[in-house]
Amino acid sequence: MSLAETVETATERLNTTIVDRPRAVIVVFLLVTGVFVGGLGSIQVSAGGLDSFTEGLPEQEAEDQVTENFQGPFQSDTQDTTQLIRTDSNVLTKEALVRDARLIERISDRDDLRMESANGPAPTIARQLNPSASTPEDYRRTLERAPPSDIRQAVRELEEESRLSGSVSNDFNPTSVSASASITIISHDFPESFDDVTAVQTDLQTVADDMPGDVRAFGSGTTEAEIRQSMTDSLGIVMPVVILLLLFFLIVAYRDPIDVLLGLITLVMTIIWTFGFLGYARIPFSQQMISVPVLLLAVGVDFGIHIINRYREETERGFSAIEAMREANSQLIVAFIIVTVTAVFGFGANVISTLDPIRNLGIASAVGILFTFLLFGVFLPAAKLVSDDVRTRLGVPEFNSSPIASEDSALGRILAFPAQVSQYAPTVIVVGLLLSGGAMGAYGSGVGTSFENEDFLPPEEIPAYLTELPASLSPGEYTITSTINLLDDKFGSSQGSTVTVYVEGNLKQDHALEALAAPNDNPPDPLAVGSGGQAEAQSIITVIKSHANENEEFATLVDRNDQNDNGIPDQNLEQIYDELFASSASERAERYLTEDYRSAKIEYQTDSDATQTEVTAGGAELADRLRFDATATGSVVVLAAVMDRIFQSAIQGLVMAVALTAVFLVIIYGILERKPLLGVVNIFPILVAIAFLVGTMRYMDITLNALTATILSISVGVGIAYSVHTTHRFIDEYDATTDAHKAMMITLTGTGGALFGSMLTTALGTGALALAITPILGNFGVLIGMSVTYSFLAAVIALPPAVLLWERVHQWDIDLKARLRPTT
Known part of the structure; x- marks a missing residue:
């Protein structure tokens, strides 16, 4: 049996189980839900601030x-x-x-x-x-x-x-x-x-x-308390809005109260499964995790709309309920699997991050997507069949069971317009999209990176629209940001920051102090703030010189052991340290040298105009010049290191998500349909969408931070669904008509309606995160909403001309093989 036959057999068995034994499927899923309920009590809440x-x-x-x-x-x-x-x-x-x-x-x-x-x-x-x-x-x-x-x-x-x-x-x-x-x-x-x-x-x-x-x-306790409170308040504000929006779109899409109830039950089960998994896996729930339930709810509604809409299409063609669901599932289950796998690649690509919160977000969202597929791809169809059977037995009338869009509807005609236009000049359109996408991508390559306390903290002034909410939803009072601003204003330095170099080694060696001072004469530009372009450093050498100026006996000791007469002793250092630590300068000495004389720190003043990157590079260069094991550190250096890893996570996650998705789509379309190039066609719209997204990020001055760094790979996971659903429906129609233009027109008037509905629910549902208290969630909500919108538009606008070009290549390949085939 070939691999394609194996996949087909497995999907047929799954479909048969759903259609022939729906009650058994429901019971199994309810039992599993009970198991995951047990994990809810083990959820750990983490403030998820800078320390994490x-x-x-x-x-x-x-x-x-x-x-x-x-x-x-x-x-x-x-x-x-x-x-x-x-x-x-x-x-x-x-x-x-x-x-x-x-x-x-x-x-x-x-x-x-x-x-x-x-x-x-x-x-x-x-x-x-x-x-x-x-x-x-x-x-x-x-x-x-x-x-x-x-x-x-x-x-x-x-x-x-x-x-x-x-x-x-x-x-x-x-x-x-x-x-x-x-x-x-x-x-x-x-x-x-x-x-x-x-x-x-x-x-x-x-x-x-x-x-x-x-x-x-x-202190740390008050900071953590307010971050936790902002998480609770954000969930309290965002989730009701998300639920109301999803409920509204479920009503619009399903137009039947029983179907709406089934959708809501499945959504609740999805959240229970995901949060139960977090509890059992001991993955802490942090600020970044607030985006996970929002994403899953939006994607779940997307799946639900597709299955219910396709089921209704088949019933309108005259199929009975069981046969309509069998036909709908046979067409959609492969698409659902493809979407799930590609979404796992997109979300799960963040697992490679070296930053624990981003890695945990990747694990949670990837597992959540698997649960979403199981519940909406298996449980919901079974529940729909059982509910329709019960409704028929009890004589409960149907309210509205027509599909969202059709060829004759205004929405259908609008969605089919790009396909109509594409038939005239598909090459010109594809080239135009490549050029515009390339231009936006090049512009967006300059998007900034940030990592600062303010990303995680509630704003100093809560927006007015939040203070007008009912008491049960209105956020609490926050003081942490104003306190930090007060500290910066009253106690911050106006002379630039400092870089600390931590030195380890035997500092009793004769050359030790000379080695510590050697890099000061020719420092990197960000640290050349002293007179004559030297570094302005505070170290154990500073304490020795200061105490020598205050104590003649100690000054004599230093002079006696200073062979090159530069004020820095270069022999008998242990004796000098002993005298220093036994003197009135001991407190100052302990700030720069440990009592075992094996660790020291040097503090360098930095240029106030230097960037974090320049300061970090300068500190690292000085550390490399020292003749000891030395590491540049300090708040500026640590934050810059995190920013660098955030940027790496964003780029690596995007590359991995695109590469894995492309390879998978080429293989799966090659195995199932003998059309591997459609996998490449599938990737084209999402690349255009991401290019426009990063360009928009730079234009709106939204940086890659602790959460938005995941947006690029997540955009692949969420956005590819629109291309996959469109392509999969196209293949079904193309096999029936062998006319790519006609097949695409039918696809966009049918599946396009479901895509449009899922786009609205996902964009507005995830976009509700913009109402969150903390900026990090607000910006993520805006970006994911834009990402979904761009992905839908790309699937409708960029995919049709790309598919028409594919047909030309496909037909050219068929004709070439026919000409090369030997005649008998």
């Missing part, structure tokens, strides 16, 4: 090592700290500092807030006034008793100390002793397994709200 994308990156691992080994002022694990951000006309007055001390004392009195220590202006100034002050109560009493003049003098004495300057805003003025904002870091004593950080930080904000002044509690 940076995990496992070498740059992030180096950043973690820097954080662990070099504790700067007030620096600690962000999971174990809460920032109290106070804003006022002047946060350094006695009254403001006393308020901060009282707040710290109240937090300390609450055992459930697990405060271990506090650092900020109030504790720092109190210890400067009274070195024996060590408790929140001591801080308060010291500040209450100190005259304002003493407090001002203490601030001036601490002017150069990072423990104070690092905790007040950029407008800090030591002369007038003023600043408009301050940060107090509350360190918590959380057990290793503690998982209620959010509750602690929420309660801490409640304590702060009971005190005078504007104080915001900011």
